[in-house]
Amino acid sequence: MSTNVIETRDLTVYYGKHRGILDVNLSVEKGEVFGFLGPNGAGKTTTQRVLLDVFSPTSGQATVFGKDCQKDGVAIRKHIGYLPGELALYANMKARDFFKMYEYLRKDNKSKGYWRELAERLDLDTSRKISQFSRGNKQKVGVVAAFMDRADLLILDEPTGGLDPLVQKTVLEFVKETRADGRTVFFSSHILSEVQAVCDRVGIIRDGQLVATQRVDDLFAQRMNRLTLIFEDYPPIGVFNIEGVSELDVTRKSITLEVRKNLPAVLTSAAQHNVIDIETHNISLEEIFLAYYSKDEGGNHV
Amino acid sequence: MFRLFVQELKFRRNAILGWGLGLCFFPLMYVGIYPSVADEMAGLADLEIYQAMGMNLGTFGDWIGSIMVVMLPLIASIYAIGNGTGTLAGEEEDGRLEMLVTLPLPRWQIVTAKALAVTISSFFIYLVVSFVSWLVFIAIEGQIETVLVGLDVFKAVLASWPYVFAMAMIAMFLAAFCSTRRFATMIATAYLVIGYFGSNLAASTPLLEPFEPFFLSTYLDGTGKAIIEGQKTGDILVLVGVGLAAFILALIFFQRRKLTVGAWPWQRGRVEK
Numbered sequence: 286m287s288t289n290v291i292e293t294r295d296l297t298v299y300y301g302k303h304r305g306i307l308d309v310n311l312s313v314e315k316g317e318v319f320g321f322l323g324p325n326g327a328g329k330t331t332t333q334r335v336l337l338d339v340f341s342p343t344s345g346q347a348t349v350f351g352k353d354c355q356k357d358g359v360a361i362r363k364h365i366g367y368l369p370g371e372l373a374l375y376a377n378m379k380a381r382d383f384f385k386m387y388e389y390l391r392k393d394n395k396s397k398g399y400w401r402e403l404a405e406r407l408d409l410d411t412s413r414k415i416s417q418f419s420r421g422n423k424q425k426v427g428v429v430a431a432f433m434d435r436a437d438l439l440i441l442d443e444p445t446g447g448l449d450p451l452v453q454k455t456v457l458e459f460v461k462e463t464r465a466d467g468r469t470v471f472f473s474s475h476i477l478s479e480v481q482a483v484c485d486r487v488g489i490i491r492d493g494q495l496v497a498t499q500r501v502d503d504l505f506a507q508r509m510n511r512l513t514l515i516f517e518d519y520p521p522i523g524v525f526n527i528e529g530v531s532e533l534d535v536t537r538k539s540i541t542l543e544v545r546k547n548l549p550a551v552l553t554s555a556a557q558h559n560v561i562d563i564e565t566h567n568i569s570l571e572e573i574f575l576a577y578y579s580k581d582e583g584g585n586h587v
Numbered sequence: 588m589f590r591l592f593v594q595e596l597k598f599r600r601n602a603i604l605g606w607g608l609g610l611c612f613f614p615l616m617y618v619g620i621y622p623s624v625a626d627e628m629a630g631l632a633d634l635e636i637y638q639a640m641g642m643n644l645g646t647f648g649d650w651i652g653s654i655m656v657v658m659l660p661l662i663a664s665i666y667a668i669g670n671g672t673g674t675l676a677g678e679e680e681d682g683r684l685e686m687l688v689t690l691p692l693p694r695w696q697i698v699t700a701k702a703l704a705v706t707i708s709s710f711f712i713y714l715v716v717s718f719v720s721w722l723v724f725i726a727i728e729g730q731i732e733t734v735l736v737g738l739d740v741f742k743a744v745l746a747s748w749p750y751v752f753a754m755a756m757i758a759m760f761l762a763a764f765c766s767t768r769r770f771a772t773m774i775a776t777a778y779l780v781i782g783y784f785g786s787n788l789a790a791s792t793p794l795l796e797p798f799e800p801f802f803l804s805t806y807l808d809g810t811g812k813a814i815i816e817g818q819k820t821g822d823i824l825v826l827v828g829v830g831l832a833a834f835i836l837a838l839i840f841f842q843r844r845k846l847t848v849g850a851w852p853w854q855r856g857r858v859e860k
Contacts, residue, residue, distance in 0.1 A: 372682065
């Protein structure tokens with residue numbers, strides 16, 4: 286296997302007869318933020334748990350830092366900060382005692398006390414017992430625990446769940462700072478706006494199978510345009526039968542198009558038919574993602 | 588591993604205090620009450636129902652043996668089972684174990700640290716109860732006729748701790764083996780109860796005699812003679828051996844366990860082509 290930080294080959298996990306993930310081939314490069322997208326039950330958490338050796342795969346192989354996740358789990362985990370999706374903490378501990386315990390168990394001295402800075406930035410009162418915290422504050426504890434070690438690889442399972450928008454922004458800043466340090470983030474989410482904001486590449490997992498990986502920039506470069514053309518009279522019929530263009534809606538005076546290719550040809554045709562206004566609609570990564578997700582269309586399969 | 592052990596022991600501070608103090612009521616009540624019931628108890632010595640329950644209440648030594656050496660470990664085993672299953676299966680089910688196993692710690696160290704913490708905490712509880720038994724004995728010593736001295740009572744109570752250790756390790760093994768904590772607790776509790784009655788019945792029923800070695804209570808001698816002379820070394824070794832064997836099984840099964848999945852060992856996924 287290569288020197289990618291994360292690499293999986295035909296990774297398959299079955300829970301008894303139930304499929305977890307199937308033949309997942311994935312690579313995450315050093316220093317990138319990799320967004321792992323998919324709805325609940327798609328296999329995101331399963332993949333992460335194999336990487337952390339919470340359980341072993343049914344077949345296939347996963348490596349982190351070039352080492353086998355099952356054989357060298359302990360050595361690998363020294364360099365991983367992890368935030369689980371289903372966070373469970375020791376409720377009777379004060380947050381600061383939890384961080385001290387975590388620091389103590391990780392035997393980490395290089396970032397000793399860094400948790401204080403992180404907690405302050407998240408406005409987390411570490412003198413309170415975890416049992417007294419709201420869900421959002423508990424999530425902040427999990428976020429601090431994941432980042433406090435300045436690990437070379439962060440595996441974050443839906444890190445902004447339960448957080449208010451301001452704190453979400455701070456967490457995404459942590460992610461960006463991690464990348465700026467040259468460290469790697471494997472970031473699972475189904476909130477596409479945050480993936481769009483921080484990720485370099487995305488992998489899309491559907492029904493346990495990785496259906497696409499793509500650079501976020503490329504995804505936007507090839508993104509669709511959605512236009513509504515408003516005409517003086519009835520909209521022309523059939524003139525937008527152009528490759529890469531599909532009609533979404535036609536009204537008495539307007540026509541809405543989804544344009545993947547040949548935008549100049551669309552505009553030329555519109556100009557020839559007394560168009561009086563053009564409205565453009567931004568298409569989000571979510572819509573592009575949903576297009577990938579559409580079982581009928583398939584999208585860019587890997 | 589030592590760091591984790593220290594943490595695990597810290598988590599049990601309240602349990603040690605609570606169970607230690609709670610179980611102190613046992614000697615306070617049952618040892619303390621003896622002077623006022625001694626005559627009545629002497630008259631019940633030959634009742635078969637008591638014999639079937641493994642109890643012989645004729646002398647103070649018999650009384651101490653039946654109550655403190657036979658009954659106390661059964662009650663303390665509730666702590667052992669709850670703690671033994673809770674520390675692995677319980678934490679797995681509530682998600683806390685996932686945070687722990689994703690730290691750079693080998694699984695064998697996690698199990699060992701937790702087993703040590705369960706063992707030491709149960710021993711501390713027993714030390715407290717044994718010491719309080721001694722104190723209560725000193726308080727009533729002048730009112731009873733016995734050849735025992737305070738230290739005999741202390742040693743007799745403490746000598747039944749290996750039973751609790753064995754139950755704790757069996758509970759940990761079951762937690763590593765069973766799909767859920769519920770199953771582990773159910774099986775361990777059933778074994779505890781069946782073991783107690785089974786041992787007593789096997790001693791008096793020839794049909795059950797072959798099964799006697801499989802009941803842990805068989806290895807606890809609650810007679811007055813054992814209080815004076817101490818538990819048999821062989822019995823103590825059996826209890827400690829069972830505990831160690833269960834601990835090794837816990838290590839093996841936890842090492843191979845698919846954590847967070849809640850599966851039995853034979854339910855590992857197979858690829859269906």
